[in-house]
Each structure stands twice: as structure tokens, then as C-alpha cells.
Amino acid sequence: MNNDNLIFEQYKLYTNQKENFVNRNFETNRFYACFNVLLLILVFITQDIKMYAVSASCLLCITGFISCILWWINIDSYNFLIGIKYAKVIEELEKQLPVNPYTMEHTEITNYRCNKKGIFFNDVQKIFAIVLILAFFICLLINLTPLFIKPQL
Numbered sequence: 001m002n003n004d005n006l007i008f009e010q011y012k013l014y015t016n017q018k019e020n021f022v023n024r025n026f027e028t029n030r031f032y033a034c035f036n037v038l039l040l041i042l043v044f045i046t047q048d049i050k051m052y053a054v055s056a057s058c059l060l061c062i063t064g065f066i067s068c069i070l071w072w073i074n075i076d077s078y079n080f081l082i083g084i085k086y087a088k089v090i091e092e093l094e095k096q097l098p099v100n101p102y103t104m105e106h107t108e109i110t111n112y113r114c115n116k117k118g119i120f121f122n123d124v125q126k127i128f129a130i131v132l133i134l135a136f137f138i139c140l141l142i143n144l145t146p147l148f149i150k151p152q153l
Contacts, residue, residue, distance in 0.1 A: 004096075011093045015102070018082065018090065025078040029125055032071040036132045039064040043139050061140035068133040075125050 039060050046056040087106055094100040 007093060007096045011090070011097060014090055014093060018087075021078075021082060025082070028074060028078070029071075032067065032074065033125075033128065036064055036067055036071070036129075039067065040132065040135055040139075043136070047143075055143050058140060058143045061136045061143065064136040065133060065140070068129050068136065071129045072126060072133075075129070 043057040043060045043064070046060060049056040087102065090102045091100075091106070094103050
């Protein structure tokens, strides 16, 4: 096998690994989205269940809040790994190939993003995580307020 074929095979292998990694990212985000929506539904279902003067929904709100923060961190981690680990290596391999499709794609995406022409999927994921964090926080405040504000008789 000559050097050009070896580089091309490495390129194919690495691009396939990148696509598998991106698919794993989508699966992870799907899990977090479903898990947090399920927790939010359970928060409303368990409003009347009390455990040691605290409603079960408070515990679910705290769990959901933590889960959303972990989701946000996970989104950033995947974006970092995809952007650095895979994209940079693929760009280096492409320098030795006649055509550089990933480099061209990355350049166009960067230009598009710099001009703020649209919202990308990871932006939507982060917005969804923030909305869920706020929902869990508001539900937690609603559930904790009666513990601190006693009705006047």
C-alpha cells in the first residue's frame, strides 16, 4: 500500500469515527431531553406526595436542575471534542489529499456563524437545557415558598 492510499484510508477511518461520535452525541442529548421532560412531568404528578415536610416534587426539581447542568456540560464537552479532536486531525489529513471537503465545510460554517445568520442545533440544545433549568427552578421555588412563608391567622 503506498503512502497516498494509507493517508486516504486513515482519513476514511477518522471521518467515520467522527460521524459515530456525532451520533453518540445525538443519542446522549436525546437521553437528557427525555429524562428531563419526564422529571418535569413527575414534578407535577407528585405535588401532593410529602417526605419529611418536603414534597417529592422538590427532590425531583433538584434532580432535574442537576441533570440539566450536567447536560449543559455534556453539550460543551462533545462540541469541544468534535471541534478539536476530530476536526483538527481531519484538517491535517486533508492537507495531504487533493480535495479538502471537511476544511471547506468548517470554513463555511465558521463564516456563517460569525455573520450570525442562523441558530445551530447545539444552540437549540442549550436553549432547551436553560428553559428546563428555569422550569425546575420555578417549580422548586413554588414548592418551597410555603415552608418559609407561614400564613397569617
